[in-house]
Structures are given as C-alpha cells and as structure tokens.
Amino acid sequence: MRVPWRKRFWAKVQIIKDNPDDPHENSCWEWKGRVGKNGYGTFTLARGFPRGAHCVAYELAYGENVPEGIEVCHTCDNPICVRPEHLFLGTHADNAADMVAKGRGVSPRLSGESNPSAKLTEKQVQNIRASYIFGQVTQRDIAEQFGISQQQVSNIVNGKKWAT
DSSP, rough: OOOOOOHHHHHHHEOOOTTTTTTTOOOEEESSOOOOSOOOOOEEEEOEEEEEEEHHHHHHHHOOOOOOOOOOSSOOOOOTOOOGGGEEEOHHHHHHHHHTTOOOOOOOOOGGGGGGGOOHHHHHHHHHHHHTTTTTSOOHHHHHHHTTTHHHHHHTTTSSSSSO
C-alpha cells in the first residue's frame, strides 16, 4: 500500500516548536529529505519530476499552484526551510532585491592584489607589461615565467585585466 504523497512529504520535515516564552521566535522547519546541489530540498510527487520542497510546502499550505515565472522565496534565507510562514511568492527580480537588501548580494569586486585568487602582484604586472612593450620576450615566455596562461598575459598587456 502506497503512502499518500502529502504524508510522505511531511514525514521528511523536522518541525521545531517555537518557544512560547518568546513571541518573536519563529523557527525554521527543516527539510530532512534529499537536497540538491543548489542546497534546496527536493521532493518528487508520484511519478513526477523532482520539485523544490519549499515550493511543495507553499502549495500545500496555501492551496494554490505557484504561477509560471514566479518563485517561492524565503524570508529566513534558509534553503532547506519549508515552514509556510517563511515563504512568499515573488519574481526573480523580487528575490534578487530581497537578497541584496539583506546584505547577501555579491561582494564588492576585489581587484588586483586584494583579490584572494590573484596569482600576481602589481609589481609583477608592471614587469610583464614592460617586458612585452619593449619586445624583450614573447607572451608565451612570460606566461611560463610567471606560471600563468598566455591568454592571461594577453589580457594584462592589452588592459583587459589588471586595468591601469
């Protein structure tokens, strides 16, 4: 005998009771089922495709299908939360604006040596440009010397990277 999908869904949710002494506490209900690579819970309805667990929770709670082009967003910013009170509908732009408003947007772009993934120093970049401009070596030779690709050298000498 098959378990109804609604019962199967809620069996995968850890419902945390709020503290009655703290009216502001509003704990997340965390998804304990499968989680995709994007960090969101997934749930497959009978013979269907996997769907976001938070989307299924929204539809179960509010009795309406999520319209096409609309996303189920989290007020709590917890991708495995399926508590209906933490979910709201919005466009992708609404979701992005919510992310930025909460300070979760893209960090200011770090350039030059301040970028943690930088392989070169300012001084090395200046040396690369000077060597190439004065025709002392080829881009390939420079790339080998500094352990970077020839394309990166080209980007540096043409001002596409490490802009001056």
